[in-house]
Amino acid sequence: MRKNDYRKLAFMGILLIILLAFQHYTGREKENFPEVQFIMENSVLTTLTDFNPNDLDSKQWEQLGFSEKQASTILKYKEMVGGNFISKEQLKKCYAVSPEKFAALESYLLLPETAENTYLKKSGSYEKSGIIVREKFNPDRLTAAGWMKMGFSEKQAAAIIKYKNYLGGSFISKEKLKECFIISSENYNRLEPYVLLPLTTPAGFKNRAENKPEKSKIHYRVFDPNILDSEGWKALGFSERQANTIINYRDRNLRGSFKSPEDLEKCFVISPEKFQELKPYIKLSFDPHKNQETDFSKTDLNAITFKQLIEFGLDERSAASLLGFRKKLGGFVNKQQILDTYNIDKDLVQKLISIAQLNTSNVSKYNLTDAPEEWLRNHPYFKYSADKIIFYRTSYSDDAKIWKLLKLKPEYETRMKLYMKAP
Missing domain, CATH: 1.10.150 (DNA polymerase; domain 1)
Known part of the structure; x- marks a missing residue:
């Protein structure tokens, strides 16, 4: 009986301890736990400013909310397209950049919307044009050295400055900058997103030449711009400096001949209004098929x-x-x-x-399985996939299997197959 009494007493003691502990816990004041905030893995920083994606390294892409793997993929894609993104459209195609992410970044990207003829040949790879711009700028403030730093030649830079002076010392608008014949349409498309100028020319604007007092009316006669000397251009109403500019443009830029009236129209010292006056009297002696040694x-x-x-x-x-x-x-x-x-x-x-004709009979073509390694590494269409091709063909002797493993974009595969033997 005594042993059972001890057991009951011990049980009652344990029960009492449990009751006291429960009363103490429920009597405590409710603690304030810190608020939990969930951060999305790929969130975009809210303090973005305009940036050029070509300047970013892996860590900077991660700071924009991309994972380490996504940042690595973006940089590899940049190398695949030639080492630089040349348009927003091109960056958007990178599969590591989701539509939502691109939409969040788009307005901050210092790139043109699209780019025609985006690939060029240089040192065995496809790269963007030699014209490089990394920040917004006012072209009115650029010296010739500034234009040369972007990639223009010394002569081109000097001509751009002359054109600005012809306008009165300011480009006035993007519209006027685009009219500069030295800046090709492709290069203008690359410059335009960075240019700090109004889009269009203010109403009533006249360039410096147009603000000069009106000269006496000129009696035009039929003329050949390819044989006209300085005095001949002056007789058509141009100043001596303008006449020399037209001759230099013809002899240096066009190698001695205007090939069409449109070539004359592109000379920046000839205003659109002046060209319309001259056009009915232009008679070109140039014939691209005359006096040529080559058929x-x-x-x-x-x-x-x-x-x-x-x-x-x-x-x-x-x-x-x-x-x-x-x-x-x-x-x-x-x-x-x-x-x-x-x-x-x-x-x-x-x-x-x-x-002209195009004879392709002497162009070397191979299969993926037998293409020389040096050829794969040097050919601009294959060089970025060369290592993979060389690796895969150690295990597979079937071109179709290797093409499948490469997982290329359709446009890249189509381009590469131009140099493959017919199956």
């Missing part, structure tokens, strides 16, 4: 020489770009590739390819 209808674009390109009318820079691109490719496979060459007169080249 371009029988010329192979994969064998055309530097001298022949100059003979057709291309300047030295355009001719060198075309031949350099052809050499790296190992030959053109279709004429569109020629038009995609950077830094060429596309209108003139379009005329050339419409006349």
Whole structure:
């Protein structure tokens, strides 16, 4: 009986302790726990300012809310497209950037919306144009050195400054800047997002030349701008300085000949109104098919020489770009590739390819399984996938399997298959 009594007593003691502990816990004041905030992994910083995505490293992409893996993917994609993003449209195509993320960043991106002919050939890879802008700027404040720093040549920079002075010392608007013949449409598209000028010219604006007192009415006669000297241009109402500028433009920029009235129209010292006055009297002596040693209808674009390109009318820079691109490719496979060459007169080249032939019989083509490693690493279409191709073909002897493993974008695969043997 005594043993049972002890057990009951112990049980009652334990029960009492439990009751006291429960009373103490329920009697405590309610504690204020810190508020829990959940942070989305890919949230975008709210203090964004305008930025150029080409300047960002992996850590900076992560600061914008991307994961380490996403940041790495973005940088690899940038290398695949030539080392620089050249438009918002191009960045948007990166699969690591979701539509929602792109929408949040879009208004801060210092890139043009779109870009035509975005790829150019340089040192064996596709890169963006030599014109580089990294921050917004007022073109009125740029010296010739400033334009050269962007990538324009010394002569181009000097011509841009002259054009600004012709306008009265200010470009006034983006519209007027676009009219500068030295700045191609492609380069203007790259500059435009950064230019701190109004979009359009204020109503009633007249350039410095237009503000001069009206001269006596000129009696125009038919004239050939290709043989007109300084006195001849002055007789048409131009100052001595303007006359010399037109002659220099003809002899240096156009290599001695206006090929069409539109070439004359592009000379910045000739206003649109003045050109309309001159147009009915223009009679060009230039004939692109006269006095030529080469019959371009029988010329192979994969064998055309530097001298022949100059003979057709291309300047030295355009001719060198075309031949350099052809050499790296190992030959053109279709004429569109020629038009995609950077830094060429596309209108003139379009005329050339419409006349000339393209013989592709000597262009080297391979299978993925037998293409030489050096060829894969140097060819502009294959160089970014060369290591993967070389690795995969150690295990697979089927081109179709390797293509599947590469997981390329359709446009890249289509471009590469131009240089593949027919199955």
